[in-house]
Amino acid sequence: MLPYNISESTKGRMKTTSCPHKKNSHTSQHDHNICIEKALSKAEAVCRQRGARLTPQRRRVLELVWQTHEPVGAYDILAELQKEMRAAPPTVYRALDFLQQQGLIHRLASLNAYVGCATPDRADKVAYLICRCCKETSPLAPQNLSSEIAAQAERKGFQIENQIVEVLGLCPTCQQEGVVDE
Amino acid sequence: MLPYNISESTKGRMKTTSCPHKKNSHTSQHDHNICIEKALSKAEAVCRQRGARLTPQRRRVLELVWQTHEPVGAYDILAELQKEMRAAPPTVYRALDFLQQQGLIHRLASLNAYVGCATPDRADKVAYLICRCCKETSPLAPQNLSSEIAAQAERKGFQIENQIVEVLGLCPTCQQEGVVDE
DNA sequence: CTCAGAAATGTTATAAGGTAACATCGTGCG
């Protein structure tokens, strides 16, 4: 058996959640292949323009992140990669680091997971709503947040490099379904 | 040797950072014992008022979190506790969970670490500036941020339960000292 | 072309953070 094999609990967890009403999820309401294609071609364009090397592996990892609109864990990606090749954690983390640097994905610190970014060309600071039940994410318009943060930081002489805004709660669907208790 | 023993790299890391100019840190510019005393007495008061039980262990963990204004890792606290008693990770995490529920500490998701909260009586959502070099944290005024977030969330029918705002960068001191490269 | 340096990837091992599950203890109340 390979080293770094994936535990049963992790195995096959890709795309599944504890959410009882995944049927209504964003992902199932549209042709997601289009999302993936768009993301990949945009990534190619952005990297070409910047002289960044979107190697086949990095591209593949990006594709795997984009398999769903839910945040995906690094080891979920590793498990998928291992179906195709021999792979160890550093392979995945390096690719994720690269993709993050290029703004092609974002890491959600509250979930230790990654989501694809649909607008890697915009240097926008990012903010997300995250449903604690179905894990769906929804980007917030960052302008006002960022400017307020920037103003306060400037007042203190603090030089911003990165900002994390993650709002946890219940999405409309999960509220309707009566999901309760924190 | 005890189980859950602390690695050499972690051992004694409490209160140390990679920051070359810790001398200027907030912590060294004031009588920190006052901070600790204030925090503990406030905690007692808050818990008494709420009927929450600030047991000796929980109190001790809170005290350890307050040893510094820097964020402290759970295993750093464990290491300190183990100098006094036999202790395992759940002991620390349970105490941290309790303290967090009471708003006595906050977890910084971007650092996997915890800081004491000086205003546990206020139900304010919290936001922090975090220096990537010296790790000092500085709370942001959350009102405008929270109201902007609330407005956007409401527009989407999203029910907020918790929010994380962590701004990473360089504090004034570290900028002066010429810390560079991201 | 070629070869040296840089960038990317492979490989092994381990660190660091966190939780499940079940046993035990202590205290207050019927």
Added chain:
DNA sequence: CGCACGATGTTACCTTATAACATTTCTGAG
């Protein structure tokens, strides 16, 4: 007393991430 409940103890394990070093692949200068 005896039981219910919250807190703590204990063992074992899981998940996430990185260090360190070897090897391969790419790229550009000469």
